[in-house]
Amino acid sequence: MRRLTHDLDPDVVRQIDARLAGVAEEHRVAVPWAIESGSRAWGFPSPDSDYDCRFFFVRPRDDYLDPWPPRDVIETPLDPVLDVNGWDLVKAVRLVANGNATVSEWLRSPIVYSGDADFRDALQVVCDSLLDLQLVGRHYLHVGEGQWARSGAPDGGDVVLKRVFYALRPAAALHWMAVHGSATPPMNLGDLFAAASPPAQVVEAVDRMVAAKAVTRELGTGRVDPAVAEWVTGQFAEAAERYDQPASTRSARREAAAAFRDLVEAWSPR
Numbered sequence: 116m117r118r119l120t121h122d123l124d125p126d127v128v129r130q131i132d133a134r135l136a137g138v139a140e141e142h143r144v145a146v147p148w149a150i151e152s153g154s155r156a157w158g159f160p161s162p163d164s165d166y167d168c169r170f171f172f173v174r175p176r177d178d179y180l181d182p183w184p185p186r187d188v189i190e191t192p193l194d195p196v197l198d199v200n201g202w203d204l205v206k207a208v209r210l211v212a213n214g215n216a217t218v219s220e221w222l223r224s225p226i227v228y229s230g231d232a233d234f235r236d237a238l239q240v241v242c243d244s245l246l247d248l249q250l251v252g253r254h255y256l257h258v259g260e261g262q263w264a265r266s267g268a269p270d271g272g273d274v275v276l277k278r279v280f281y282a283l284r285p286a287a288a289l290h291w292m293a294v295h296g297s298a299t300p301p302m303n304l305g306d307l308f309a310a311a312s313p314p315a316q317v318v319e320a321v322d323r324m325v326a327a328k329a330v331t332r333e334l335g336t337g338r339v340d341p342a343v344a345e346w347v348t349g350q351f352a353e354a355a356e357r358y359d360q361p362a363s364t365r366s367a368r369r370e371a372a373a374a375f376r377d378l379v380e381a382w383s384p385r
Contacts, residue, residue: 118227225303256351
């Protein structure tokens, strides 16, 4: 399957396709899922935003029996336009078992360069069965609070607006999780707001920020709307109380190991 948006540069997409083909050939792996992450998929790109292509790959079955396995990440050369790298299936499953929500986000990206829907659905079943609310909540809280602190917002002065966006999305994910009681929120900020809307004044302020970012090559620093700041910090405070109990990953690891073996059997290149 392939799902692209009108704003993607066709020449850049062709370069991404070439890199993905090169990864499969050079490393002898299957690449059953390749998507866009970053601000383009999150719903707040700038005119000069780079392309953050992420993919899952599966090695030949025997590679997973090697006592000296290869790296579980494949990276291609980074340049000002392209950031293309991917995770081994084994890394993806381990992260899911430990409560990392990124795998589920990649499976739900609105931009798909190439993908097999059966692979997506099979790995999403793993996410749905293993992702724990406590662990995922702590994941988004950790990411969001880190970006919020780096933005300078807690100091009350000018903030790094790009970092504010990177804190906004985890805050929206936490709000979505509180509303829906699920550990698999959408990736896109607009989808998060549509399914679990903040107060109207927050939505209006964020809409203005997104519109400004869409036409500005570099937002730099500025003041964050007080309604947005209050809502973001409120989501983090509520999440800190809601997700204060660490969850055990022991049983999840057993389930993840079984799911991993099934996925390798089905998707490793022959």
